[in-house]
Amino acid sequence: MMPRDAAGLRMRKEAVSSRGMQALALGISVLFLVMLLLLLAKSRPLLSGYSLTEVLLSSHWDPARGQFGFAPVILGTFYVTFIAMLIAVPVSLLCAVYLSEYAPGRVRRMFSSFIGVLAGIPSVVFGICALLVFVPLVADYIGPWVGVETTGLCILTAGLILAVMVFPIAISLSYESLQALPIELREASLSMGATRWETTRKVLFKAAGPGMLSAILLGFGRAFGETMAVAMVVGGKNQMPSLFAAGQTLPSLIVSSVGEMMSLPLEQSALVFVALFLFVVVTVFNLLARWVEKRLQARWKI
Amino acid sequence: MNRRHLEQQVALCAMYGALVMVVVSLLLIIGVTVLRGGHVLVTRPEVVVTPPGPRYLLGGGGGFVHAILGSLYLVLPATLLASGIAMGIALYLQSDYTSRRTAGAIRNLLDALWGTPSIVYGMFVLTILISLQQRASLLAGIAALTLLEIPIIARYADAAVQAVPPMAKETSYALGTTRWENSQVVIRYALPGIATGVLIGLGRGIGDAASVIFTAGAGNNMPSGLLEGVTALPVLIFQQASSFYPSVREQAYAASFVLIVIVLVLNVASRLVTNYFARYIPGGR
Amino acid sequence: MESEIQIRDLTITYGGRHHVVAVNNVSVDIPRNRLTAIIGPSGCGKTTLLKALNRLHDIKEGVQVRGHIVIGGEDIYQSRLPVFELRRRVGLIGQKPYPLPASIYDNVAYGPRIHRRAKGGELNEVVERCLRQAHLWEEVEDRLDSPAAGLSVGQQQRLCIARALAVEPEVILCDEVTSALDPLSSQKVENLLRSLREKYTMVMVTHILRQARRLADYVIVMYMGEVIEAGEAQEVFGNPRHEKTREYVKGIMAGA
Ligand SMILES: Nc1ncnc2c1ncn2[C@@H]1O[C@H](COP(=O)(O)OP(=O)(O)OP(=O)(O)O)[C@@H](O)[C@H]1O
Numbered sequence: 001m002m003p004r005d006a007a008g009l010r011m012r013k014e015a016v017s018s019r020g021m022q023a024l025a026l027g028i029s030v031l032f033l034v035m036l037l038l039l040l041a042k043s044r045p046l047l048s049g050y051s052l053t054e055v056l057l058s059s060h061w062d063p064a065r066g067q068f069g070f071a072p073v074i075l076g077t078f079y080v081t082f083i084a085m086l087i088a089v090p091v092s093l094l095c096a097v098y099l100s101e102y103a104p105g106r107v108r109r110m111f112s113s114f115i116g117v118l119a120g121i122p123s124v125v126f127g128i129c130a131l132l133v134f135v136p137l138v139a140d141y142i143g144p145w146v147g148v149e150t151t152g153l154c155i156l157t158a159g160l161i162l163a164v165m166v167f168p169i170a171i172s173l174s175y176e177s178l179q180a181l182p183i184e185l186r187e188a189s190l191s192m193g194a195t196r197w198e199t200t201r202k203v204l205f206k207a208a209g210p211g212m213l214s215a216i217l218l219g220f221g222r223a224f225g226e227t228m229a230v231a232m233v234v235g236g237k238n239q240m241p242s243l244f245a246a247g248q249t250l251p252s253l254i255v256s257s258v259g260e261m262m263s264l265p266l267e268q269s270a271l272v273f274v275a276l277f278l279f280v281v282v283t284v285f286n287l288l289a290r291w292v293e294k295r296l297q298a299r300w301k302i
Numbered sequence: 303m304n305r306r307h308l309e310q311q312v313a314l315c316a317m318y319g320a321l322v323m324v325v326v327s328l329l330l331i332i333g334v335t336v337l338r339g340g341h342v343l344v345t346r347p348e349v350v351v352t353p354p355g356p357r358y359l360l361g362g363g364g365g366f367v368h369a370i371l372g373s374l375y376l377v378l379p380a381t382l383l384a385s386g387i388a389m390g391i392a393l394y395l396q397s398d399y400t401s402r403r404t405a406g407a408i409r410n411l412l413d414a415l416w417g418t419p420s421i422v423y424g425m426f427v428l429t430i431l432i433s434l435q436q437r438a439s440l441l442a443g444i445a446a447l448t449l450l451e452i453p454i455i456a457r458y459a460d461a462a463v464q465a466v467p468p469m470a471k472e473t474s475y476a477l478g479t480t481r482w483e484n485s486q487v488v489i490r491y492a493l494p495g496i497a498t499g500v501l502i503g504l505g506r507g508i509g510d511a512a513s514v515i516f517t518a519g520a521g522n523n524m525p526s527g528l529l530e531g532v533t534a535l536p537v538l539i540f541q542q543a544s545s546f547y548p549s550v551r552e553q554a555y556a557a558s559f560v561l562i563v564i565v566l567v568l569n570v571a572s573r574l575v576t577n578y579f580a581r582y583i584p585g586g587r
Numbered sequence: 588m589e590s591e592i593q594i595r596d597l598t599i600t601y602g603g604r605h606h607v608v609a610v611n612n613v614s615v616d617i618p619r620n621r622l623t624a625i626i627g628p629s630g631c632g633k634t635t636l637l638k639a640l641n642r643l644h645d646i647k648e649g650v651q652v653r654g655h656i657v658i659g660g661e662d663i664y665q666s667r668l669p670v671f672e673l674r675r676r677v678g679l680i681g682q683k684p685y686p687l688p689a690s691i692y693d694n695v696a697y698g699p700r701i702h703r704r705a706k707g708g709e710l711n712e713v714v715e716r717c718l719r720q721a722h723l724w725e726e727v728e729d730r731l732d733s734p735a736a737g738l739s740v741g742q743q744q745r746l747c748i749a750r751a752l753a754v755e756p757e758v759i760l761c762d763e764v765t766s767a768l769d770p771l772s773s774q775k776v777e778n779l780l781r782s783l784r785e786k787y788t789m790v791m792v793t794h795i796l797r798q799a800r801r802l803a804d805y806v807i808v809m810y811m812g813e814v815i816e817a818g819e820a821q822e823v824f825g826n827p828r829h830e831k832t833r834e835y836v837k838g839i840m841a842g843a
């Protein structure tokens with residue numbers, strides 16, 4: 001009798017556990033849908049009152065008068081992200097190439113643990129540093145240097161700190177995709193008399209291209225959705241973005257207005273709409289990153 | 303020939319430039335926080351263990367122990383919950399349980415969730431709170447953080463589980479184990495990777511402000527119950543960093559220092575854990 | 588015998604945790620415009636020696652190369668010429684083909700473009716000539732623009748040879764080039780190597796003794812990092828002087 005009972009218990013455990021895990025895996029997929037649908041449902045008040053193009057393209061922002069034009073904020077977000085990527089992409093790629101192709105092993109190991117630490121630093125800490133370092137830098141040096149008066153709490157500062165925040169993820173992912181390439185590929189190019197730089201530029205960049213591209217897209221997603229550090233230095237003014245003037249991004253808009261705006265349904269739904277917009281854009285970019293990586297990899301079969 | 307040599311040198315210079323730029327900007331940033339925060343902690347070490355005084359945000363004195371405790375109360379249960387859920391998902395993604403297609407789709411989804419800005423999780427939980435007509439609370443904060451951490455831990459655990467040598471699984475199955483019993487063998491093999499994932503999830507959770515700022519509350523009270531509001535360290539830093547009062551700003555610097563120390567400790571811990579467990583894994587260094 | 592490559596007192600060590608002397612005090616000459624086979628048991632340092640001829644150890648950390656290698660009168664480890672120019676004169680074909688992530692055409696054109704040897708129509712001619720030389724032209728002429736990774740492994744290997752020929756090297760090094768190929772592809776590559784040996788100084792590493800017999804004019808036998816015998820193929824195979832060579836030649840032949 002005993003063994004059969006034991007067998008029964010084992011079977012039951014097996015059945016329960018596999019159901020449970022299935023439920024969890026299903027749950028995470030459902031969560032994704034629920035998030036999307038709930039945010040959509042809660043943005044209804046806004047979207048039923050105004051057309052989508054009106055909301056996205058109008059630049060009049062005055063919740064008290066019922067005007068919800070997101071154009072300045074959306075532009076501000078792209079502006080800030082663009083500045084960040086403009087700096088972060090070339091710097092990160094060059095850094096990754098140096099580490100992977102030129103650096104001696106000791107430097108490589110040191111730097112990768114350094115990057116590992118940085119990747120874990122919370123964004124409010126970056127925000128603090130931006131306040132202490134970048135704001136004075138922009139206000140006292142860069143601004144006067146180009147002949148503009150600025151408080152330092154501006155779009156440029158936000159872009160600078162975002163660039164620094166993108167470094168760890170962009171460097172480590174492109175470094176990994178370079179390291180994944182076989183040494184024979186390098187030898188093949190070098191043995192034909194290519195210099196190491198030519199090998200990097202013409203062969204490695206192409207072979208590691210999918211990974212690097214996806215690193216850049218993920219960095220973009222990170223910069224686009226970054227909230228706290230930007231909110232601390234961007235100045236928080238809802239106006240058309242300009243480099244040295246205070247501005248606003250989508251996430252920082254949420255942070256700075258939730259307190260006062262959650263009381264009225266229309267204003268509340270305007271902020272939920274911002275969250276929805278962020279969610280959709282960043283998800284599209286993340287999925288694009290995956291897709292690009294797969295497609296390009298399949299193309300060259302590397 | 304000369305031109306090619308030149309091109310190579312120019313490229314190398316650009317690389318050095320990039321490297322210097324990254325190292326300098328990052329060192330500057332850490333250095334400044336550590337110096338400013340360290341200075342405050344040396345002169346007023348009691349801020350770490352004292353609760354906020356009256357008129358705290360107006361420079362009224364006191365410390366931020368309420369935020370430290372709040373962070374712990376938020377992040378520990380959240381990490382525990384997220385780890386359990388993530389483990390289940392990671393085990394389910396094995397070929398023993400599901401098809402490659404389903405697993406691939408779920409992985410894509412997890413990656414998308416991983417990249418989702420934490421403010422979105424915050425707004426999601428906040429809208430639920432509003433629908434239920436509830437106020438911000440420790441419980442809601444835990445929920446938001448759990449959502450934030452699940453995809454991170456799940457992806458690390460998944461990578462670790464996938465890296466378990468097939469031989470180990472086959473030997474175990476050959477003994478007549480069920481999938482569940484076999485999963486326990488798999489977990490043992492994957493433990494270092496899973497532990498790393500948990501620590502990284504923990505680090506991400508403890509540093510995140512955007513997901514908890516509206517869901518857990520931002521008051522200046524000591525944590526007092528599951529349904530009461532609490533404040534977290536990063537939220538406190540965010541609120542105090544731009545304060546008009548220098549003495550309040552200094553608290554933010556000190557709190558940043560504490561946060562950086564926590565992150566460093568977690569980083570070192572994850573390295574130690576990996577090295578420690580790796581000795582028990584064939585092929586581990 | 589006129590020698591193209593003179594190796595003198597060459598010692599190569601791999602650093603790291605396990606210090607390995609892979610090539611130990613080797614001095615040997617390699618004749619011009621003939622095919623030299625390097626044979627020897629696994630791990631005896633053949634690949635290491637071959638890579639030294641192309642200075643490919645430079646890109647690895649902890650590899651030490653001491654001694655002299657003179658190719659065409661130029662001591663490549665002491666030369667003032669840039670290393671990429673030295674490497675251009677020596678082509679290397681590996682055990683497994685690694686096509687560059689580009690089209691078939693671009694693979695062959697890679698070298699000439701880098702060295703600015705040819706442009707436009709001239710480049711087309713170079714590509715066609717090299718592909719013909721590698722006996723690959725007929726098989727790929729109508730899909731030059733498709734990714735090289737789509738070719739069969741045998742075709743890829745011949746593509747790699749065409750690619751190496753396109754930079755007009757003086758020396759061609761082949762490291763077990765047929766080991767990843769099926770018999771028919773091996774046959775084709777062997778024929779190709781045979782057709783090249785008049786014009787180039789060829790050095791090939793092989794584990795297949797019969798292949799060495801079929802192809803080689805000159806043979807170098809290595810054992811535990813040292814060259815134990817070097818001489819004309821008939822001599823080494825027919826009348827090996829060194830005891831280890833005799834064992835190696837016999838052992839493998841008996842097993843084959
Ligand atoms: N990267 C490396 N690091 C350390 N030792 C190495 C490295 N590459 C090769 N070796 C060692 O150097 C010695 C010679 O290796 P090599 O690859 O030259 O042998 P081989 O004659 O080509 O062998 P095979 O016929 O198997 O290809 C071996 O003992 C090998 O273990």
Ligand SMILES: [Mg+2]
Nearest residue numbers: 633634635762
């Ligand atoms: Mg070899």
